[in-house]
Amino acid sequence: MEIVNDGAFVPDSEGYEKIERWNSENTKKLADHYKAIIELLGEDVSREGLLDTPVRVAKAMQFLTHGYNVDPGKIIQSAKFKEDYRQMVIVKDIEIYSMCEHHMIPFYGKAHVAYIPNGYITGLSKIARVVEAFARRLQVQERLTVQIRDCIQENLNPLGVAVVIEAGHMCMQMRGVQKQNSVTTTSAFTGIFLSQNKTREEFVHLIGTKLH
Structure with missing residues (x-):
């Protein structure tokens, strides 16, 4: 199962680096669903402002629910x-x-x-x-x-x-x-x-x- 690194960020010279990792399979499946949802809502998913929205939402939802992967x-x-x-x-x-x-x-x-x-x-x-x-x-x-x-x-x-x-x-x-x-x-x-x-x-x- 592929893990995709995204958003590497190095703010200073001390070497601090932030990397967000996404499960590519889950992200694609979620994005496909969100694309269909946006279309059902009456929008045109091919227009410029919405081209990357399904993937963005897929990543956002995984972040907003990442507590399922954490053992408190x-x-x-x-x-x-x-x-x-x-x-x-x-x-x-x-x-x-x-x-x-x-x-x-x-x-x-x-x-x-x-x-x-x-x-x-x-x-x-x-x-x-x-x-x-x-x-x-x-x-x-x-x-x-x-x-x-x-x-x-x-x-x-x-x-x-x-x-x-x-x-x-x-x-x-x-x-x-x-x-x-x-x-x-x-x-x-x-x-x-x-x-x-x-x-x-x-x-x-x-x-x-x-x-x-």
Whole structure:
């Protein structure tokens, strides 16, 4: 199966290079489907502005759903360290861009994630990467919230996990009910965040406080 490299980029003299890799077989199949879709919508796929659109969309959709090829549990396990720290760790305002599975239209917003270690911590960037891995799939916000919570709980076994997601859904904003300013909030908790109101309230207070 051929892998195509695309978009090599060297921004400075230090040798940094970014290469995007695409599965050529999947890209061609997707592009063929998108070409047919564009034609069914009444457009002329042979005109200049649309000549490369099917391939561009095929690549874009593979990027927007690349979370299927990522194991979030391995992300946590790759940076799991013993540490005697039992206070709350919060990574908040993690940007989320995902695709609603009902209409394949984006929803976007922020995730706030906290856990209380029980002998182990993980790299802070790994929390954001777990969020990204689950977000880059066809999703519903409710499931996304629970998947993030469960992944951290299962791989770190902390005293508790808390996840809150706030998102705007373009399926509500640009079609259907067309309410532009609506925001959906979902939450999921385990352990201490469920059993101790003060801990949960502290988390809610901290994610709503600007400390910087």
